[in-house]
Amino acid sequence: MTLDDLALRLRDFAAARNWEPFHTPKNLVMALSGEVGELTELFQWLTPEESAAVLDDPGTAHDVRDELADVLLYLVRLADVLGVDLLAAAEAKIDRNEHRFPPESVG
Template sequence: MAALQRRLAEFAVARDWGQYHTPKNLAAALSVEAGELVEIFQWLTPEESARVMADRESAARVEDEVADVLAYLLQFCDVLGVDALAALAAKIDRNEKRFPAPGNGHSME
């Protein structure tokens, strides 16, 4: 992950894009790319959406948008100094406490 973040940062520096990579702009770009991922699935039935990767063209579109979302998320984290994996691990820990699995002695009542 760190190597990919370095590549993204180097790519931006080489093109003098750093001036545009503010947290606000990166968050907006992330939202746009996530919207483009949603657009692929917008009018599909649940069954069609489950088979989207079976079609080479739609699979390529999904992979491109996933890459765009991840790239902007990694750049966003880099600019703000967020360790994405540590943040995710902490969130999972909180969710495990907040939403215990059934049968582990905790009641949902």
Template sequence: MSESYESERRAGGRTGGRTDGLDVAALQRRLAAFAAARDWQQYHTPKNLAAALSVEASELVEIFQWLTPEQSARVMEDEGKAARVEDEVADVLAYLLQFCEVLGIDALAALSAKIDRNEGRFPVNGGR
């Protein structure tokens, strides 16, 4: 294990896989190659991907469903639950990236534009 992984693990964080050198486009290419190798592209329509994204987000919610706010804040302290959370986060992100790829959406640009709009809609100390 690398020193940075070990220090992150001791600090309470988890880094299940390697992330050095990864970016959104690289992950989208990897997901597309994975689907193509299995002839799954035919199923990766916007409707199907949106539905799959919703299902995976619901599976993430299910982990937290009956936890108190305090328990939910400590969920990553339990290795079993932490692994489930990470798996569901990965599933949500995978389907979101595939959805964006199919529709030609630049996810990071869309997020940046949304933050810009929200800053205009919700100015600091604007409504108090």
């Protein structure tokens, strides 16, 4: 599945439920923020070592995957509503970051 396929599936999902009036950029950003908060909560009090091993526990792994999926779904839906090509935007951002943060020279 591509991001375009995912966006189309989400668009169809929202349309089938008449949710488009509620899928405003403001509402989608707020929902996205809430999902990021739920993901953050899963890592909040973990040590760096525990956070690196978070997928070792099946229950926690399931929760992390669900919250990551929620974040992705709201982000893709928001980009679709705004008409933003996420892959193009990400590529452009990486290009800018490569210029802003050149590799350190070894020496």
